[in-house]
Structure formats: C-alpha cells, structure tokens
Amino acid sequence: MRKSVAVIGLVAAATAGLAAGCGSTGRGGAEAKAPGVGERSCGRVHPGVGAKPLAGARQGGVVALAKAGDKTIAYVADEDDGNIHTVDVATGKELGTTQLGGTPSQVLVSADGRVVVALRDKAAIEVLEPAADPSQPLASLCTVPTPVEPVALATTPDDGTLLVTSAWGAALTAYDVTSMGRAYEVPLPREPRSLVVSDDGKKAFVAHVVGSRMSVVDLAAKRARPVDVGGIEESGGFRRKVNLFGGGEEIERRACQGFALAKSTDLSGRIFAPQVLVDPGRAEERSEGYGSGGMNPPEVAAVAVVDEDTEQPLGESVNVKPDVRQMVGVARPRPACLLPRAAAIDPASRSLFVSCLGIDTVIEYDAAAADPQRAERRRFAVTAGPTGLAVDAEGRRLVVWSQFDRTLQIAPLGAKDAASEADAPAIVRVGLSRKAQTAATADLELGRKLFHVSGDARISNDGRACASCHPDGRDDALTWATPEGPRQTPMLAGRLAKTAPYGWTGRGDSVEAHLSETFGRLGGAGLARREIDALIAFATSLRPPQAETRNDSNDVLVQRGKAIFHSAQTGCGTCHREDGAWTDHTAHDVSSRADADVAATFDTPSLRFVGGTAPYFHDGRYATLRSLLIDADGKMGNTKHLSKDELDALEAYMRSL
Amino acid sequence: MRGLAKSSCVAIAAASLALVAGTPAEAAGAPSFSSVPEARVPEMLHPKDAPDAIPSGERVEGVRVDENAMRVQQSFATVVAEGGRCVAVGAIPPGVAPSGVAQTSIRVGGVLPMRVEHLVERKPGEAELVIVDAWLDARTSSIRPVVTTRVPLTTLAKGPAKYVVYGFRKGSELQVVMPSQERIGYVDPRGQIGFTQCGHLRIGLDGAAKNGAMIVAAGRIRTNRAPSPSRPAPSFHPQVVTPQSQALPPDMVMRAVQVSVSMSRTKRDREPLLSVSVGWAEDDDGVTASSSTHDMAEDFEVPIAEPAEEQ
Structure with missing residues (x-):
C-alpha cells in the first residue's frame, strides 16, 4: 500500500481522539x-x-x-x-x-x-x-x-452556554459563550455524539452510538440520566418463534x-x-x-x-x-x-x-x-x-x-x-476544492467506501455493513450469537496492528483470514482481491483514540497501577505483554467457557484502549472494568489481595493503555 | 342501485358531519385530527333483530350467494362481493379491520347480519363510502337491505400516481380508508398483519392510545412506466414472485406504494398529531444499494463541477 499524508486525513473520520479517558x-x-x-x-x-x-x-x-x-x-x-x-x-x-x-x-x-x-x-x-x-x-x-474527541456542539436557547460532547472522553462540557471559559462538565456513558437542548434550556439530550440509550442531562443539577431507546419486536405473522399457544416471542x-x-x-x-x-x-x-x-x-x-x-x-x-x-x-x-x-x-x-x-x-x-x-x-x-x-x-x-x-x-x-x-x-x-498533496490513495478511498457500504450482497446477506458492528471502526458493545458461541464485538481501530492472531479463538492468522470467516458468517458473497486489500488497508489504518493518554492529575495513580499490573502477584502482564501490544498472541483457558461455546480457550485480547470498550470478555459478561478485575480473580491473574486504592490504580493504568 | 330500489325497508341515512372550530394551525401534509370531519357509521345489525327467514329473490347490488359445491353436505355457502365491494357477515370482533374481504364462507343456517362497503371514488380526492347493512339468508340465497349509509370521505393525503388516502373521524378514533387496486398488506395498530382483497381497506386508529397508534400498509398501484432502464437489484433482497397484474397498457406498470397513518401525542400536544404518508416502497429504476465499484457519476442529473486543486 502506498503511504500518503492523506491516510491521516481520511481515517481521521473513523476514529480520532486523544487520551483514553473514562469511556x-x-x-x-x-x-x-x-x-x-x-x-x-x-x-x-x-x-x-x-x-x-x-x-x-x-x-x-x-x-x-x-x-x-x-x-x-x-x-x-x-x-x-x-x-x-x-x-x-x-x-x-x-x-x-x-x-x-x-x-x-x-x-x-x-x-x-x-x-x-x-x-x-x-x-x-x-x-x-x-x-x-x-x-x-x-x-x-x-x-x-x-x-478527548469533541464531536458535537449546541448552544442553549439564551445563547449563553456552549455545550460540547466528547466521544472518547465520554463527557458533556459547558462553556460560557462570551469568554469560552469552562463552566462545568458532566460525565456521560460510552460514545456520546449529537446533542440538542430543550426549549426551556434546562435539559440536553445526547445520542449514543452504543448502549441502547440516550442521555438526558439536567443542566442545572449537572447530572445525566440514561433513557432506554431500545425497541420491542412483536412481529405478528413474521414471528421468529411461536410458542405452544400460538403467541410469538417478544424480542x-x-x-x-x-x-x-x-x-x-x-x-x-x-x-x-x-x-x-x-x-x-x-x-x-x-x-x-x-x-x-x-x-x-x-x-x-x-x-x-x-x-x-x-x-x-x-x-x-x-x-x-x-x-x-x-x-x-x-x-x-x-x-x-x-x-x-x-x-x-x-x-x-x-x-x-x-x-x-x-x-x-x-x-x-x-x-x-x-x-x-x-x-x-x-x-x-x-x-x-x-x-x-x-x-x-x-x-x-x-x-x-x-x-x-x-x-x-x-x-x-x-x-x-x-x-x-x-x-x-x-x-x-x-x-469542493481539495488541498494539494492530500488526495488519499485509491485503496484507502475504496476501503472506506467498502467498510461503510450497506445493502451489499458481497458483504452480507441482510444488508449489514462492516460499520454496522464497528461504528467509527470501534465496537457496538454487543455480544452476538455465533456458530461457536457468544462473541463480543472487538474494537478495530488501533487494535489490528501486531495483535495477530485474530478472532476470539485466535484461528485467523491474518486479518484477511479472519475477514473471510466473518464474510462467511454474514452470508456475504465476498469481495474481489483488490477490494479485500483495500478494505484491510483501511481497517488497519483506522486512527485509534490517540495514544497521548497523559493526564497529569492521575499520572501517579497510573504509575502505581502499572507496577501492580506487572507484578508477579497479580500476573496481568504475563499474558497481556506490553512488548506484544498487551497480548501474548496465545489462546488460554481462563474458565470463561459459556454454555454455547464450542471451545474453552480464547486468544488473549490486546488491552489497547480497553478502558473505552466495555463490556468485557468474549461473551461480554463483565459490564465494567472494575467488575472484571474483581470477578475474574483467580481465573486470569489474581486481584483478591488488592485494596480499593490498588484496584483504582490498576484500573487507571488499564484505562491509559 | 338495483337492490335498493327493490327494497321497501331501505332508509338512507346521511352521515352527520361536524367541523370542529378553532383547530390548531396545521403544517403541510395531513390535516389536524380535529379538522377531519366526523361521521356516523351505524353499528352492524344485531342478530336478535333478525327476521326468521327471507324469501328468495331479494338482492343487494354487487353481492351474490353461491352454494359451496366443495361441501359434501352443502351446509356452507359463499358470499361474494363484486366490483370492489367488501363484505362482512356476522359480528366483527373488536379491533379487527371492518372491511377488506371480497368473499366469505358461512354456515347455512339462520338469518345473519351482513355489511357491504363500497368505496366510490368519483375522482381522486372526491369519494364516499357507501355502507349497506342487510340481512342474509343463505338458505334462500337472499339478501334484504335494511339501511344504507353514505359517508363522505375527506382526503388525508395524496400520494404518487394520484393515489389518495381518505378518512373520517368517529369520536376519538380516526377511520382510515385506503383504495386497493390489487391486494393490500397491512399491519394494524395491534401489530397484527392482514390483507385486503376487495376494493379498499377501512381500519380505525385510536387517538387516545398512550404510545401512539399506527397503520402501515403496502400495495401495488398503476403508474406510468419510468423511462429509464432498470439496474439489477441487490441479491440479498428476498426474491418474491410478484402477483400477476391485470392487463396493463404498455406504458403502465404496477408499483408498490407504502402508506402509513399514525396518531401520537406528546405532553404538549393539545390533540393527537395526525400523520399520513404515502410513498413508493420500491425503487423504480433499481438503484438501491451503492457499490464502491459503481461509478456514481452515472447517476448525476447535473454535471459535477470538478474539484479545483489549490496551488
């Protein structure tokens, strides 16, 4: 693949941002x-x-x-x-x-x-x-x-306050419009995007890419409340399953x-x-x-x-x-x-x-x-x-x-x-005009279109696109039923390089091999050689939330967590090797086999950007990093001996990866 | 109206209309709910009022009663409504679309209440629903009309190819009437699916429904053939055999249209917000999914200005 400055510009669309915040x-x-x-x-x-x-x-x-x-x-x-x-x-x-x-x-x-x-x-x-x-x-x-990663803007009806949502930073921040001085910040769940303000200026509504929710932010109390925007399917004659009494399954x-x-x-x-x-x-x-x-x-x-x-x-x-x-x-x-x-x-x-x-x-x-x-x-x-x-x-x-x-x-x-x-x-x-020297390579442009194309029989038989499960090249926070058992969608941006093998079982030696299996499961007819190359080129060049993770205020905490992570007592660094993109590229049995799983061993996932990609494990069984650290004790590393402060430090370090 | 002329019991009831004053300002598209004229549709005849028998020879125009040759004991008959009329015999269960069937089988026995509806569309946007309530005696294949109700219909929305969705108000309910040129498939407000095989679908929407109420329907209508050639459709779509259309002029095709009618209310709404949408349900030119290998320039109706490269 030819390198080009345009790579930076083009893939910035998919994922960009700075420090791994508190996704x-x-x-x-x-x-x-x-x-x-x-x-x-x-x-x-x-x-x-x-x-x-x-x-x-x-x-x-x-x-x-x-x-x-x-x-x-x-x-x-x-x-x-x-x-x-x-x-x-x-x-x-x-x-x-x-x-x-x-x-x-x-x-x-x-x-x-x-x-x-x-x-x-x-x-x-x-x-x-x-x-x-x-x-x-x-x-x-x-x-x-x-x-990190401001994505959407709105002002209040009195034109006095500017509100900004940050995607990877998972926050709503308010600024005084006149001075642009920061007024306050409200934490939000994962991946917020667009926002609108209520007519009375008292509430902000924030969309989320994942999590089946919308956040309603009380701008006076500076507090967010999630609203479930998921749906129910009661599909009459098209019910997938019919029970003994003729009624359908509610999905x-x-x-x-x-x-x-x-x-x-x-x-x-x-x-x-x-x-x-x-x-x-x-x-x-x-x-x-x-x-x-x-x-x-x-x-x-x-x-x-x-x-x-x-x-x-x-x-x-x-x-x-x-x-x-x-x-x-x-x-x-x-x-x-x-x-x-x-x-x-x-x-x-x-x-x-x-x-x-x-x-x-x-x-x-x-x-x-x-x-x-x-x-x-x-x-x-x-x-x-x-x-x-x-x-x-x-x-x-x-x-x-x-x-x-x-x-x-x-x-x-x-x-x-x-x-x-x-x-x-x-x-x-x-x-519109294009800056000289920034035209993207044809491969990357083609790859970007292929990554997002929906309703294309080459990709899937039901209309899904790559970006359906990997919005902005990240993950959908869902666990899917598959022929091999439950599989939580992994983040792609910044996680493909040097992390082979691919897939939760580690069967894919290369991105292409894993892609082939994915197309098969999606019922896609498959792409031509050049298109596969373009898609892989785009996926591997997706810009991750930027690695500039420094936050001076908790740097001490992060360093302490790092020591805990790599200590022999916890043993985290044994498999999540820093010199291997936080993976040992090997499958292990960590007692995580679910009822539907056909295998008990799973490839060690890279911990890059782990702080913003909940839920965790191949079946998404842990909703938060903290629950993973506590509940997985003894199955992969040991954390039972850690105090709350030490767990805080360990979590802060992992969020910095 | 041959049947009417023969009946001595026919009473023609004009539907009552009431326009509500002071309706809120409405945006383009559907009228406001309160501005839809209210009409009275009588309840179906009650079986307890049925005569013991109806002598042979009494008829209602466009409806016939066939003995069912498929039944060994000849205990069933089929009531067939023609000319786009819809027929219902016996009671209509609550929540079920009151029209949509062109024929129905009944057990031959006593005298049953019957309703025949006919959408009379003089021209697009000018229509009425003619409802004939009658008694049916399958033993004599006779039908005795009792009351005919004419319900003026108001236009709720105009769609492509002069397709019009009509309606009227019945208390807190909106009655929606959709003309059917072929079969109409629909999902009613309860989420149940159904099909219309006569000339129209009439179905009610409850304006007081807490979470809103909606009807979604689709059917094929006659329209002019598009001049552009078709592109192949993406193969992931289910390949369904299209019903054979009636003979059409060479410059016309049957194209699927989708209709949705809903009422919903937010806390601020003074009355339910009525929405009626009519649009094509399929692409005529076959341009559906985009493809990276497809040259988008082929689709441009207006030439694209070439990007100017900055120096």
Whole structure:
C-alpha cells in the first residue's frame, strides 16, 4: 500500500481522539493541551461584522448555515482536509476555505457570528471570526481544551452556554459563550455524539452510538440520566418463534448507531433519534451467523421519537413492526438506513431528513408520524459518504455534504406541501476544492467506501455493513450469537496492528483470514482481491483514540497501577505483554467457557484502549472494568489481595493503555 | 342501485358531519385530527333483530350467494362481493379491520347480519363510502337491505400516481380508508398483519392510545412506466414472485406504494398529531444499494463541477 499524508486525513473520520479517558464509566475524559489555549481572547475582534446564524439555529453540524447579507452560506467541515469550506448555497459556488488546527467534526455559528469548530483529534474547540466578505478565510480567535474527541456542539436557547460532547472522553462540557471559559462538565456513558437542548434550556439530550440509550442531562443539577431507546419486536405473522399457544416471542432490540439528533419546537418538543435496533441473538444459543436469524433482519432501521417533556420515547417509534413490503411481494425494497449520520427538520413541511452512509441517500420522513421510519416521503440519491446535512428553511433548500466523494449537494425542497411529491427533485452537485498533496490513495478511498457500504450482497446477506458492528471502526458493545458461541464485538481501530492472531479463538492468522470467516458468517458473497486489500488497508489504518493518554492529575495513580499490573502477584502482564501490544498472541483457558461455546480457550485480547470498550470478555459478561478485575480473580491473574486504592490504580493504568 | 330500489325497508341515512372550530394551525401534509370531519357509521345489525327467514329473490347490488359445491353436505355457502365491494357477515370482533374481504364462507343456517362497503371514488380526492347493512339468508340465497349509509370521505393525503388516502373521524378514533387496486398488506395498530382483497381497506386508529397508534400498509398501484432502464437489484433482497397484474397498457406498470397513518401525542400536544404518508416502497429504476465499484457519476442529473486543486 502506498503511504500518503492523506491516510491521516481520511481515517481521521473513523476514529480520532486523544487520551483514553473514562469511556464506559463516564467519568469524563482526559484533556490535551490545545494550542493557543489562554494565549488569546476568544471574544470578537470586529463585533457585528460578517455572517450571522440562521434564526433559531443552535445545533452544530457538519454543515452549518449562516446569513451573510442576503446570501445564505454554508460552512462545511471537511474532516479529510482539516478545513472549512464556505459555500454560497444559492449558486453552489465555493467562496473560500479556512484551514483549521485539527480535524473538524461539527461547526456551529454562535449568536454573534463566531464560528465554533470541534476539533476531534485535538481535544479542543477552535473559535473563529468571519470577515465582512464571506469569501475571506475565517480568522482564528482561540482554541479551548475539551475532553478527548469533541464531536458535537449546541448552544442553549439564551445563547449563553456552549455545550460540547466528547466521544472518547465520554463527557458533556459547558462553556460560557462570551469568554469560552469552562463552566462545568458532566460525565456521560460510552460514545456520546449529537446533542440538542430543550426549549426551556434546562435539559440536553445526547445520542449514543452504543448502549441502547440516550442521555438526558439536567443542566442545572449537572447530572445525566440514561433513557432506554431500545425497541420491542412483536412481529405478528413474521414471528421468529411461536410458542405452544400460538403467541410469538417478544424480542428486545438494542439501539445502536445513535450518531444524529434533530429537534423541532414546532413539532411539540419532539426529539428525533435516527438509530438501528439490533437483535444480536441469544448468547446462550448457537446460531448460523452473527445473530440468531429468523425472518426479520438482525438490524432494523428506526427513528426514536422522544418526548422532550416526559423524556421518554413514543412507544410506536421503537416498536419494530413486520415489513409490509414483503407481504405484497416487493422484490426491490428500498434499502434501509442502517448507518444514519446526520438529521435535520424542515418545520414547514414537517419533514425529518436523515443522511444515510452506506446507501448514500438522504431519506425524508414525516416527522409528525408516531414512527417516522415507517412514514417515508422521499429519497434523495447523493454521492458517497453523506455525513452532514442542513435545511435552509427560508430558502427551501436541503444542503448535503458527502465526505467520501467530497461533494456538496443542494436540493430544492419546493413549497411547503412539496413533500407530497413522491419523487425527489433534481439536485445540484458541487465538488469542493481539495488541498494539494492530500488526495488519499485509491485503496484507502475504496476501503472506506467498502467498510461503510450497506445493502451489499458481497458483504452480507441482510444488508449489514462492516460499520454496522464497528461504528467509527470501534465496537457496538454487543455480544452476538455465533456458530461457536457468544462473541463480543472487538474494537478495530488501533487494535489490528501486531495483535495477530485474530478472532476470539485466535484461528485467523491474518486479518484477511479472519475477514473471510466473518464474510462467511454474514452470508456475504465476498469481495474481489483488490477490494479485500483495500478494505484491510483501511481497517488497519483506522486512527485509534490517540495514544497521548497523559493526564497529569492521575499520572501517579497510573504509575502505581502499572507496577501492580506487572507484578508477579497479580500476573496481568504475563499474558497481556506490553512488548506484544498487551497480548501474548496465545489462546488460554481462563474458565470463561459459556454454555454455547464450542471451545474453552480464547486468544488473549490486546488491552489497547480497553478502558473505552466495555463490556468485557468474549461473551461480554463483565459490564465494567472494575467488575472484571474483581470477578475474574483467580481465573486470569489474581486481584483478591488488592485494596480499593490498588484496584483504582490498576484500573487507571488499564484505562491509559 | 338495483337492490335498493327493490327494497321497501331501505332508509338512507346521511352521515352527520361536524367541523370542529378553532383547530390548531396545521403544517403541510395531513390535516389536524380535529379538522377531519366526523361521521356516523351505524353499528352492524344485531342478530336478535333478525327476521326468521327471507324469501328468495331479494338482492343487494354487487353481492351474490353461491352454494359451496366443495361441501359434501352443502351446509356452507359463499358470499361474494363484486366490483370492489367488501363484505362482512356476522359480528366483527373488536379491533379487527371492518372491511377488506371480497368473499366469505358461512354456515347455512339462520338469518345473519351482513355489511357491504363500497368505496366510490368519483375522482381522486372526491369519494364516499357507501355502507349497506342487510340481512342474509343463505338458505334462500337472499339478501334484504335494511339501511344504507353514505359517508363522505375527506382526503388525508395524496400520494404518487394520484393515489389518495381518505378518512373520517368517529369520536376519538380516526377511520382510515385506503383504495386497493390489487391486494393490500397491512399491519394494524395491534401489530397484527392482514390483507385486503376487495376494493379498499377501512381500519380505525385510536387517538387516545398512550404510545401512539399506527397503520402501515403496502400495495401495488398503476403508474406510468419510468423511462429509464432498470439496474439489477441487490441479491440479498428476498426474491418474491410478484402477483400477476391485470392487463396493463404498455406504458403502465404496477408499483408498490407504502402508506402509513399514525396518531401520537406528546405532553404538549393539545390533540393527537395526525400523520399520513404515502410513498413508493420500491425503487423504480433499481438503484438501491451503492457499490464502491459503481461509478456514481452515472447517476448525476447535473454535471459535477470538478474539484479545483489549490496551488
């Protein structure tokens, strides 16, 4: 594989971040020292000059719209090139580009026109100021540190507080908008992403990629409460199992892929959470593939509708229904949105737009529906990798950014009732500029598309993509039923290099060998030689949460934990060898065989980034690192003799790996 | 209306309509629940009121009673509704779609209550439901109409190919009426699946349902053939034999449409929020899953501006 600087830019999309924070326990993440912190004021140098936000826009996005005079402009966060494109939405003309100090994930235009960018790989937000002429680059005012991997932005209705979610850092951090001084931080569960703020400014709702939950953060009490957004399947005639009395089995489905959120005050405080409801199968049963099979697919696209006031999802929106299309013999059903990445509301037409990676489509739903997923209005075919979208309600336009093909697409939405037209209108597509010398290798670009493609028979027979179980190249926190017993999904980003053999039993000598087995279990027809190479190239180059794990405040604790880890008494380092990427590349019997397991020995997993990848063991039996350390005593190493302080130190060290 | 003319007992009841004033502002799309006109649909006739017998010769238009030749003892008969009419004989259990069947088998015995519904669509958006309640005596193959109710229907949503979803309000319930050109498959608010084999599906949604209520249905409708050639569909989709359509002009095809109707209520809602969506359920041009090896440029309707490389 040819090496290229573009590798860095391209894979930054999948995973980026700094220190291994406190992923699953949600204690907030370590910070990296951001450049320029404290050196410059974040306030406006030229107040009142330049573009302003659209009325009511207080949620960040990959695409953020603003008003520059009579022009509507789009700020587009280009994570491959690390810059922001400024585009005239009416003409599609690229007005200018602003180079950033890192990889942008979201952009937000504050009430005074400042542009705030979450720099995912720098553990910081960058604050910039627009010039009077929107074609001029934005001027950087300051950078402000955040917990590792800031991913989403929003401001409160009074425009006084900026809220930032950090994915690997697992935290919501609040800043005073004027000074950008940190106000407070609230720990969150694993992998938070988009956020919206309630109309009264008292609560923030945060989506999570894994864990079947949404967090509701009380901004006054500074406390988060999880809300279950998983689903129930009662599937009538399509029941997978029928009991003696003819009734069907009720299947609990877990929510995954919670990347996006949208909210509309006009729709009575409904919060929309595009997601996927997953049935990973029964851990105590063997299956034919990943999941337990049956008529309904293991992954079903969904849009949870959460009542802002009751903080609960509408039951219909998470109730998985039989697919009526099958009932009338639809041979070419429209593929499902299994990788939703961005969402926006058009209040005028009461439409919810969701961009879907993998099928490269924006789907327009009826946002007033009890289950918007079953109330599809139109589809807009877009180019590969739609990661961002915004609605220009005033100009009646939809703006979509496709990162993989680096294309901005602008679609007219028509009049208010245009949603009743079944076919999407023509779309203007504009290729945006690309920095010289940063074009990714063809292999990596192909690999990125293959990793995310869904509904492709070469990958799976049920529509699943690689990114379905490995969102952002990480893990789905699920344990799947497989032919060999329960298997917890491992993280890929940063864990493939030097960690062979692969798979929980260690049967795959190479990534390719393990990939072949995975395709077989997914029922995929398989890829061509070049495509396999490209997919492996992309997977092995996925950027992990960055190894810069230093957090001075607990460095002493980490060092103490390191000593405990490597001590002969605990014996952790015997198998999790530091010189072997924290694995000895060997299978062991650690008394972990589950009822459905065909074998008792399991390959020692690497402990890289172990702090953010709960649950643990091949069957996910330990929900937290602490429970693993205590309950696995005697089966692999010894921890019974450790005091609470020593366990704290050991856990802190493991979280630093 | 031959059957009506022959019956001396026919009473035509106009459905009562009531528009509720002061409805909340509605966005585009479906009307608000309270703005949907309310209509009265009588209960089915009660068996205790049934006459002892009906002499042969009485009929209702579009309905016939066939002796069931397959039954050895001739103790069963089949009631067949024609011309898109839907028929129900006996009581309709609560929660079951009150229409959707074009024929039904009954045991030959006493006189039974019967209902025949007919969706009369004068043009898209202008329709009424004609409901005939009658007595059926399978022993004489006779049907005696008792009351005919005409229910004006309001348009809930317009979809592609001039497909219209109709409805009316019945107390806290929304009655949804979907025209059927072929078979309609549906999932009712209880999560049960069913099929319609007559000219329409009528089904109720409870506006007071705590978690919301929803109907999802799909069926094929006539539409103009798309000019573009089809691409092969991804092979992971189940290959289902498509029902043979009626003879169609060469420029028309049957294409699957999906309809969803729901009512839901958040804490802030003053009344249930009504949603009606109609859209294609399958791709006409076959472009479904993207493929890395597929040249996306083929799909572009508007040329892409080539990226300008910075110097």
